[in-house]
Amino acid sequence: MVNRYLTLLPLDEALTILTSSFERPSGTERISVTSAIGRVVAAPVHAKYSVPEVNLSAMDGIAVKSRDTIGASDTRPVTLTEFARVNTGNIIPPAFDAVIMIEDIWETDGKCQVRKSAVPWQHVRPAGEDMKENKLVLPRGHIIRAFDIGALATFGITSIEVLSVRIGIIPTGSELVPFGVRPGPGQVVESNTVMAQVFLSQMGADCTRYPIVPDDPDRIRETLRTAVRENDLVLISAGSSAGTRDFTESVIRSLGDLIFHGVAVKPGKPVMLGKIDGKPVLGLPGYPLAAQTVLREFAAPLLESWGFPPAPRLAVTVRLGQALVSDLGFDEFIPIFVGRIGQDLLGTPHGKGAFAQMSTVKANGYTHIPAPVEGYEAGTMLEVLLTTDPGSIERTLIFTGTLDPALEDLVNRAHDEGLFIHATNPGNIPGLLALGSNSCHAAPLVLPSRSLLTSYQPLTQFSGAGDLAFIHIASVELGIASINGLETKDLTRVRFINTRKETPSRTVLDALLAIEGIHPSQVNGYLQEVHGPPAVAVAIRNGFADAGICTSSIASANSLRFMPVAHEDYELVVRKEMLADSRFKTLVALIRSTGYRAALEKTGGYDLTLTGTIRGMNGSGTLTPFEPGCLPAGFI
């Protein structure tokens, strides 16, 4: 692979070049004020008329001509014949220029006596008090909010000139299929330009997505030429990542100037900038997270420099839940999930890979690691920019451990009670570690059935971090999978495939061997570990091994025979004191609800005998005894 990026431009230099190399486009459009929310005022907006248009009374009393009252005093009262009775808010007839309060009037025979002269405009809410005709309502550059639109309507403004910018977005790549088409093997849905369109439209841009252009320099050139003619800014997506066939750079060079290709930013390194007919052409990398960085850190600042509103950036300071490594010399942007554990805001980094599109979906913010920083230790205080409502943080429980489909319905039910659950799937041991370091509210774990819990190594090693409670969600059958229906006693004479120590299947195997009096060295393949039960089943199906431990559903999905030997339990493990938290009371009630049980039964494959029961383990690692006989006969 040719390294195109020997000399990468620093991010700040790239941004200076980007925002200073182009004329600001002059486009505006006139739209109805009812659809103007979030748009930017292009020409100052003036009131169409005064509000109120006529003088109104500010008091209950009489409207008078002020000159008729000159000289009135207690000793020399003046009697008025011309006046009009008014209440607060009434129109003052044009002949009158002042109001005298009801309590300052002595009325007899339809005439009014006053003992004090009235100054012009006294107690008058003058025409134009709220707004004068032709007075400025909104200056150029104002970003329109919902309540501004009320004022615009009040002052007679029905349409408004706002900034507009036309952005052309070109997807390139022979492997792409359009949004809405199911990709064949090796094909990918062209989703980056869909995302770009939504993102940029939100800023007020008028986006045109061009049809997908295959990897053909002539066709890319043709489309780019058209897009530059029709737009103020062109984004050309994919084809700009090293290692794939890349014609974008040469096409830009053939039509104009290449300003930069490759910036010291991750993800997003292959970003490129060209100038064709004086207009910017921004090359968007194909990997989704890289494309996101370029949209947020390049395209958005360019539009901001043209007067478009930035996305609201709400920064919070969080304690980093785990160490974060960053490449020296690169500005890195990392998706972060922010949650509150007790008094602390805790930030958990989400997958750094450019592929992992779910990481920004699962995160609610991101952090910017500057180029000179090599990373941060766990516990560092860090600034995170949120991508969601900060209020949702307070309503969110963090689950770290092993995800099972049984959790999904619980998450949905919790939301209906106003609780958000942020669940990640790093596995049992990271889940227990997170519980130990107070980096999660609960660890959903797949555990060997309760009678084997005391011999489950990751849990016994966890002892000392405080009392734990185990909230049982569901049990699943574990057994020996094979082509021919092998049993425990057969394990000494076949090729076995094992799972890692943190898996319940490993604990179950060890218990089985102990019961049968078999030493692990007698099992051919005991040391051959794969990641989990699904890999075990594939290894057996592919003929790599003859037997292994997995769940009944995985065995049947791989057409293997299955000999049940134990249960594994899916449990929510929490610090004991958390049981007093009202949010966990809600969760336990949901787990015990008939609705949730019915949903699990509908999914199938779950034993719900223990669902909703809670057992404890004290801080020294001793498990409280479980009632006997709560599992079906024949199981450990």
Added chain:
Amino acid sequence: MVNRYLTLLPLDEALTILTSSFERPSGTERISVTSAIGRVVAAPVHAKYSVPEVNLSAMDGIAVKSRDTIGASDTRPVTLTEFARVNTGNIIPPAFDAVIMIEDIWETDGKCQVRKSAVPWQHVRPAGEDMKENKLVLPRGHIIRAFDIGALATFGITSIEVLSVRIGIIPTGSELVPFGVRPGPGQVVESNTVMAQVFLSQMGADCTRYPIVPDDPDRIRETLRTAVRENDLVLISAGSSAGTRDFTESVIRSLGDLIFHGVAVKPGKPVMLGKIDGKPVLGLPGYPLAAQTVLREFAAPLLESWGFPPAPRLAVTVRLGQALVSDLGFDEFIPIFVGRIGQDLLGTPHGKGAFAQMSTVKANGYTHIPAPVEGYEAGTMLEVLLTTDPGSIERTLIFTGTLDPALEDLVNRAHDEGLFIHATNPGNIPGLLALGSNSCHAAPLVLPSRSLLTSYQPLTQFSGAGDLAFIHIASVELGIASINGLETKDLTRVRFINTRKETPSRTVLDALLAIEGIHPSQVNGYLQEVHGPPAVAVAIRNGFADAGICTSSIASANSLRFMPVAHEDYELVVRKEMLADSRFKTLVALIRSTGYRAALEKTGGYDLTLTGTIRGMNGSGTLTPFEPGCLPAGFI
């Protein structure tokens, strides 16, 4: 006026009642993911297919059947005949289940020798690594962001079920004309329901605005009955303010239950809540700021309790620029403008009146004063919720003083340079006070012409607060207005109307009288003060007085004769050190630009002789001398 509010409900109690008295509506709608931004997921979203759908190689090397490699070692190499060459990212043909890196292969005669067994799935990026078919992408309740839409597109999701709620909005009031119609005298544009529609649509609601219903209980009842049938929530606007004719309460009672009418909140006190056919009916007061409070503090929390996304609430802590009085026992919401002066965020309250619709337009946030608080001293640290991008605060200069149309064009030009100007119009003295207390960046003031500055009382009283600089914007003629063309010497024999001490016209009058040797006591009406030159002109036109001082344009607008005697100067007054601030360098350059001068000339009425010149006043109140002869002959 009957006081309907003897027993007002506290705000928190009202909100508890509001959010707990109604069933959550169950409406959802299916929409394209491209228009789903900001919407709330109603049903869990699952991936349509796995990504990748097939196994891909994670290395350059060969794809093999892992079982063919069993037993391979340095001493017992295995020779493979079945394999496929693959590069990183290539599809692994279905027959193979592992990849061996190129460096671990010894190739001869089209055959490959390997010296290490390959575990199944070794160096394979397995199908479903990014996403597995039917796996959860978005849980119920997730609020959709732009980058989520990229992921949805990638995982084959083109449409999505989102929460929907139908809201009917009924405007009532015989004084109302529809949005887009010019109101006659005493009429008002029906803008509150326009604002309500925009505000609630932004939260994802599907709003129907009904035609304006006049103040007729039968017609209100008919429309309300229809709206309740067609919607999940009904807002009925106006008609609910004490003092106006109010049929809403009785209509609600006739169709269902009135739950509350009157809450201890300002603005918004007349808010009412009814329940008809199990659905909420919210009565929106007619005053715009009161309607805004009810939308933001009642309707929005109700929708939030139904799962709709809240508006982002960004809180900042500000130093209160001036005292803020609040009614004990009322939760008050006050529009606040937040700006940065040096290191401090400064909050300036904007008009508390329910009428003043421009106050929320001019503010960029608001504060909530809890019921038990009577107000805050200037300097109190206060929490403000922002309604604009926080970044704009750093780009905003605060001008406090007297506004003149000459400033408007400057504000627009400044925006084109990336500078926002927040200008308020409390008058000269508050402007100087704000400058003295560091509560504004600059005070735009209408001042007596420079030769009279040393006798301008508000300015001499300001001495001691530091050196000031005066940036001249434009001059305007001041003179004696009258019906018959009076001159200074005539002022002893006619009825005069004066202006207040803070006005330049007062300073000019005093200078004129001194020059002519006239003592103020010789002027009939010297003590009769009105607010400013426009009131002077009206008083003369109405026959209340014979002469006064105003500008030539005000005189001519009132068809008065005008005898010019002096200039008044419109100047930007700043602390001297502010001249070094790059933002003020930009401003001075703009004031001096030919474009700005041309715009002022086009407006007309301005003398631009001194435009852009800067003079100083030192901290002890001594004005630096001005060059003589820079004003036309005959002027002071």
